[in-house]
Amino acid sequence: xxxxxxxxxxxxxxxxxxxxxxxxxxxxNVYGEIRLIASAKSxxxxxxxxxxxxxxxxxxxxxxxxxxxxxxxxxxxxxxEWAPIAASNGAVVVDNSGAFRMDKDVPLVVPEVNPQEIxxxxxxxxxxxNCTTLSMIVAxxxxxxxxxxxxxxxxxxxxxxxxxQGGLDILRExxxxxxxxSLGDEAGDIRKVVxxxxxxxxxxxxxxIPWAGSLKEDGYSSExxxxxxxxxxxxxxxxxxxxxxxxxxxxxTTHSLAVHAIFDKEVSRSVAQEVLRNAAGVELVDxxxxxxxxxxxxxxxTDPTWxxxxxxxxxxxxxxxxFVCGDNLRKGAALNTAQIAELVAAEF
Amino acid sequence: xxxxxxxxxxxxxxxxxxxxxxxxxxxxNVYGEIRLIASAKSxxxxxxxxxxxxxxxxxxxxxxxxxxxxxxxxxxxxxxEWAPIAASNGAVVVDNSGAFRMDKDVPLVVPEVNPQEIxxxxxxxxxxxNCTTLSMIVAxxxxxxxxxxxxxxxxxxxxxxxxxQGGLDILRExxxxxxxxSLGDEAGDIRKVVxxxxxxxxxxxxxxIPWAGSLKEDGYSSExxxxxxxxxxxxxxxxxxxxxxxxxxxxxTTHSLAVHAIFDKEVSRSVAQEVLRNAAGVELVDxxxxxxxxxxxxxxxTDPTWxxxxxxxxxxxxxxxxFVCGDNLRKGAALNTAQIAELVAAEF
Numbered sequence: 001x002x003x004x005x006x007x008x009x010x011x012x013x014x015x016x017x018x019x020x021x022x023x024x025x026x027x028x029n030v031y032g033e034i035r036l037i038a039s040a041k042s043x044x045x046x047x048x049x050x051x052x053x054x055x056x057x058x059x060x061x062x063x064x065x066x067x068x069x070x071x072x073x074x075x076x077x078x079x080x081e082w083a084p085i086a087a088s089n090g091a092v093v094v095d096n097s098g099a100f101r102m103d104k105d106v107p108l109v110v111p112e113v114n115p116q117e118i119x120x121x122x123x124x125x126x127x128x129x130n131c132t133t134l135s136m137i138v139a140x141x142x143x144x145x146x147x148x149x150x151x152x153x154x155x156x157x158x159x160x161x162x163x164x165q166g167g168l169d170i171l172r173e174x175x176x177x178x179x180x181x182s183l184g185d186e187a188g189d190i191r192k193v194v195x196x197x198x199x200x201x202x203x204x205x206x207x208x209i210p211w212a213g214s215l216k217e218d219g220y221s222s223e224x225x226x227x228x229x230x231x232x233x234x235x236x237x238x239x240x241x242x243x244x245x246x247x248x249x250x251x252x253t254t255h256s257l258a259v260h261a262i263f264d265k266e267v268s269r270s271v272a273q274e275v276l277r278n279a280a281g282v283e284l285v286d287x288x289x290x291x292x293x294x295x296x297x298x299x300x301x302t303d304p305t306w307x308x309x310x311x312x313x314x315x316x317x318x319x320x321x322x323f324v325c326g327d328n329l330r331k332g333a334a335l336n337t338a339q340i341a342e343l344v345a346a347e348f
Numbered sequence: 349x350x351x352x353x354x355x356x357x358x359x360x361x362x363x364x365x366x367x368x369x370x371x372x373x374x375x376x377n378v379y380g381e382i383r384l385i386a387s388a389k390s391x392x393x394x395x396x397x398x399x400x401x402x403x404x405x406x407x408x409x410x411x412x413x414x415x416x417x418x419x420x421x422x423x424x425x426x427x428x429e430w431a432p433i434a435a436s437n438g439a440v441v442v443d444n445s446g447a448f449r450m451d452k453d454v455p456l457v458v459p460e461v462n463p464q465e466i467x468x469x470x471x472x473x474x475x476x477x478n479c480t481t482l483s484m485i486v487a488x489x490x491x492x493x494x495x496x497x498x499x500x501x502x503x504x505x506x507x508x509x510x511x512x513q514g515g516l517d518i519l520r521e522x523x524x525x526x527x528x529x530s531l532g533d534e535a536g537d538i539r540k541v542v543x544x545x546x547x548x549x550x551x552x553x554x555x556x557i558p559w560a561g562s563l564k565e566d567g568y569s570s571e572x573x574x575x576x577x578x579x580x581x582x583x584x585x586x587x588x589x590x591x592x593x594x595x596x597x598x599x600x601t602t603h604s605l606a607v608h609a610i611f612d613k614e615v616s617r618s619v620a621q622e623v624l625r626n627a628a629g630v631e632l633v634d635x636x637x638x639x640x641x642x643x644x645x646x647x648x649x650t651d652p653t654w655x656x657x658x659x660x661x662x663x664x665x666x667x668x669x670x671f672v673c674g675d676n677l678r679k680g681a682a683l684n685t686a687q688i689a690e691l692v693a694a695e696f
């Protein structure tokens with residue numbers, strides 16, 4: 001590394017941005033200047049990163065002057081407009097929105113799975129996958145290398161913070177409302193006290209909601225299609241069969257997934273456990289005899305993809321069932337973005 | 349019906365027993381005497397059923413004298429000992445424990461799916477399926493009749509009350525403990541205030557736990573094997589392929605399941621929706637355009653199996669993905685038991 005690149009964090013004040021500043025403060029210091037960028041209404045706000053107080057600047061073409069790498073965590077339409085502007089100003093953009101993930105000229109990168117793809121960036125943009133895909137893909141990539149992945153059937157247990165700070169705030173508010181009340185024995189009970197659903201369609205406290213994202217064709221949610229399309233692109237398996245049902249659960253942060261994975265070859269539980277135990281970025285916690293498996297309350301705030309409940313399917317010698325947890329704001333968003341940016345930073 | 353049979357409710361004071369008394373008070377009155385039976389420590393307790401105050405009597409051989417039908421909702425080992433005693437006293441036993449479900453001389457009955465099986469009861473015992481199986485099987489039975497079921501991949505979202513009154517109580521207590529606190533951003537945060545896990549291995553408030561039941565071979569939980577073995581027996585499909593991952597979620601009552609079902613024939617989303625719309629005991633709520641799908645807070649306290657998110661799998665024309673909810677204390681336990689008992693009562 002001859003020269004430390006400068007970094008912009010766009011969307012610095014959001015749920016993922018907040019985690020990003022924390023991550024940047026704790027990982028190896030590979031950057032020169034760090035500039036915080038957000039919408040005009042957050043400009044002037046002061047935030048701490050690497051122990052320094054930084055003042056947030058408003059998003060503008062000038063904000064990218066002198067920036068080598070720009071991380072974006074903003075809504076799709078903001079990325080769509082501003083990532084190309086940052087790129088044309090000379091920054092390599094690492095974008096965490098859905099705007100460019102399926103663009104064939106934009107690589108979709110998970111450093112443990114396909115780091116080589118960062119070089120293929122004709123637009124100067126690299127995409128970071130969706131948090132749900134990211135919560136399982138490191139583990140599935142490791143098993144794919146061993147056995148050759150053919151099909152995934154996935155059911156998700158997605159945390160409130162997957163819908164941003166508004167999701168976190170509303171779940172906390174709803175938990176406060178339902179506490180110390182005798183509710184929940186009759187249909188609609190919870191609705192007597194929970195009236196504001198925030199970014200969700202229904203109460204989330206003491207409930208699960210089988211929906212995440214926007215409506216796509218044939219009854220699918222955007223989140224379900226992302227799991228399918230992004231898994232295919234990251235693993236380089238254009239024909240991978242994927243069925244996903246995405247469900248929001250009353251967890252603050254950390255997505256979990258129950259995965260049924262079918263491979264080209266016969267699998268063994270102990271070999272699969274060994275593969276996962278040795279995989280970079282994966283922690284295996286699979287000791288059901290002692291009731292040890294990953295759960296969100298112990299995964300939140302940590303970096304790895306946590307895997308447990310590894311079983312060979314009883315009726316298919318080529319299939320594995322497992323349960324996986326990942327902090328959706330860290331590996332599912334900020335951490336993976338930071339890891340990609342560090343790969344780019346190593347080019348300087 | 350020439351004569352109203354007498355009924356015993358064994359385990360009348362538990363979570364399911366409480367719902368049972370409510371159900372017996374609201375459904376058609378097909379019984380003569382109703383006798384409430386529980387453990388010696390609950391004897392003498394007074395409970396209301398059909399508007400009458402009844403005094404709980406202690407479990408003993410004499411307690412079954414003059415009883416035509418006995419419903420049991422007690423732990424496996426209590427059923428194992430006492431159901432044969434009740435049967436030898438002349439009662440037809442409808443048992444909701446796991447003690448007899450896989451006994452080839454005991455039918456496992458879901459009235460909407462295999463009502464004819466109640467006649468085949470050489471031991472005088474009829475078993476009621478596990479709540480997780482019951483939460484989906486009416487819907488799957490209807491689709492099986494249309495398309496021929498080949499395989500199920502299931503991930504569950506199981507409510508606290510599936511672990512009994514102790515499960516309900518501990519979730520309520522934990523919700524009260526985490527309310528109005530800034531917790532959940534770091535691993536182990538929730539454990540600072542939640543120390544008592546009740547029947548669970550980990551905190552359940554603001555968490556999900558990938559475990560239900562006891563440890564069986566090869567890393568499986570008893571609950572996962574029940575879903576497989578009971579689905580096979582109820583549907584009469586000895587070779588049905590079933591993969592299940594059972595997960596507890598912070599919902600008070602109502603189990604949900606994400607189901608990937610593979611059939612012998614090509615499926616159509618609209619035909620599957622029509623089949624479910626017309627199926628006895630099923631309510632279809634499948635209007636994602638208006639964010640309408642079943643969720644536990646609106647299903648609790650109701651009788652049907654609620655189905656939504658019906659989709660044809662994108663990569664398998666023979667497969668359907670859907671989301672199903674059922675009140676685990678009603679259809680998942682007390683209601684199905686009551687329905688079986690009513691089929692028996694019609695013989696009198």
